[in-house]
Amino acid sequence: MxxxxxxxxxxxxxxxxxxxxxxxxxxxxxxxxxxxxxxxxxxxxxxxxxxxxxxxxxxxxxxxxxxxxxxxxxxxxxxxxxxxxxxxxxxxxxxxxxxxxxxxxxxxxxxxxxxxxxxxxxxxxxAPVAEVDIQKVENRITCSSEGIYPKPELTWSTSPPSSVTFKNTTTVQETEQQLYNISGSLMVSDSGTDVAYSCTVSSGEHRRTATLFKQLNKTSTTETTIDCPSSKAPLTVLIWRFNHSQIIVTQTGANVPYKVSEEWRQQVKAVSESGNLALTGLTPDQQGAYTCEFSNEEETNVGSTFLRIEESKGSDINVGIVIVAIGIIAAAAGVAGFFYWKKRKHNSKQTGGNISDNKTGSKARDDEGSEMLM
CATH class of the missing domain: 2.60.40.10 (Immunoglobulins)
Incomplete structure (x- = not known):
């Protein structure tokens, strides 16, 4: 019962x-x-x-x-x-x-x-994960995101997959608005392998991944094109930065014209549909790190290229040719002047001799006439 x-x-x-x-x-x-x-x-x-x-x-x-x-x-x-x-x-x-x-x-x-x-x-x-910031300083990669709810999680991965055990630290802080900020760091070895590191921040059904591609080194003269690691998904935001802080170009959609900052209007030649940046008129002052951040609704791809500016060898050759040409012209002018002076001196001597002979002949004729009169 x-x-x-x-x-x-x-x-x-x-x-x-x-x-x-x-x-x-x-x-x-x-x-x-x-x-x-x-x-x-x-x-x-x-x-x-x-x-x-x-x-x-x-x-x-x-x-x-x-x-x-x-x-x-x-x-x-x-x-x-x-x-x-x-x-x-x-x-x-x-x-x-x-x-x-x-x-x-x-x-x-x-x-x-x-x-x-x-x-x-x-x-x-x-409060979905809206943005994930990822960057590398020396051998440490940091990943962070802010203003998330409910409490998020952070995970790391590599492409291609790696067997290396990640030694990372993750911290989560709650704000006064009861939102969460999360950050993590990862120590990596500078082995030179072509590995891309990805950081994924998850909260509820929402997640967002940021991928950091290996930094490239490039040497150029006054004109060059720097590639941006893009994605197959439609572009949402494109940002090009110089030395990780100064903004060069921003674009907020695939069909939205890109905007060039005032400081870089003379150098930016074009931006391709895939985000590649064409530059012109570069000087040694523009030598440094160029960072491309390509984002869509699901992921953010970050690629960095260190650009080394070299003076154009063609310009040096042209300057050398001009200097040699000026030297040849100056030497030719000197030789011509010397021969002109020598010829003029020779002519002067011949003219002086003729005058003396004329004077002597004239005097002889005068004496002969005087004798005939006597």
Whole structure:
């Protein structure tokens, strides 16, 4: 007999739990959300939305209008009903600017002349992983993400897969807004192998991966094109940086024109559809690390290239040719001047001799004439 009573008790509790379990609704932090509730239409409609934990009044409606005098302050100006749907039996509640504290169980109580009804909804608040930052300083790779809910996890992987055991440290901090920040670091050996390191941050059903490709070294003159590690998925954000901080180019969509920062307008020649950066007019001041961050809804790929600027050898050759040509012209001019001077001197001597001979002949003729007169 006692056993039968226990069975009946368990069946009743199971039925009660199933009846009050309610539907689950996932709401994204800081966005709007609809908590659904339906009832049989009728006259004299009464609607009460209540947060079960603490029996907190959320929204009330009767006498054909909202009744918010008892509404809890935390929900003020953030709740509304679909007024044109109430007569059709729709008592759904719209909640705006969702907060972490809004998570929990809600009861929708409806009443008409035809009867009463209670509906339970479990509101789950999520702040998805929006961005994962990954970078390498010397032999340490760091990965971090902020503003996440519920509590996230961080994992590492490599491509191609590696048998190396990761020695990483991960820390999770809770903010005053009850959100979570997570960060992790990984020590790697600079073995020179072509390995890409990936960091995945997961929270609930949401996850995002950031991949750091091996840094490349490149030597160029005044013009070059630097490749960006892209993905098959459509581009969401493209950012090119110089020395990890100075922004060169930004692009916020596949069909959105890219924007070049003021400091780099003279150097940026073009950006390809795959994110490759074409540069021109480079000087030794532009020698350094060029980092490409290519993101879409699922992942972020980061590639870094250290660009070494060399002076153009062609320019040196041209300068040498000009100098040699100037030397040859100067030497030729000197030789020509020397011969001109020598010739002029020779002509001067010949002219002087002729004049003396003329004077001597003239004097002889004068003497001969004088003798004939005598």
């Amino acid at each position: 006692a056993l039968w009573k226990c069975v009946r008790c368990l069946v009743f509790l199971l039925f009660l739990w199933t009846f009050q379990r309610g539907d689950a609704e996932v709401c994204i932090l800081k966005q709007s959300c609809i908590l659904k509730c339906n009832f049989n239409p009728g006259d004299d409609v009464v609607i009460h939305w209540i947060m079960v934990a603490g029996n907190i009044p959320v929204h009330s409606y009767y006498h054909n209008q909202d009744q918010l005098t008892r509404q809890d302050q935390r929900f003020m100006s953030r709740t509304s009903l679909l007024k044109d749907q109430i007569s059709k039996g729709n008592a759904s509640l719209k909640l705006t600017t969702v907060e972490v504290q809004d998570g929990g169980r809600y009861k929708c109580y409806t009443s008409t002349i035809t009867g009463n009804k209670e509906t339970f909804i479990d509101l789950n608040v999520e």
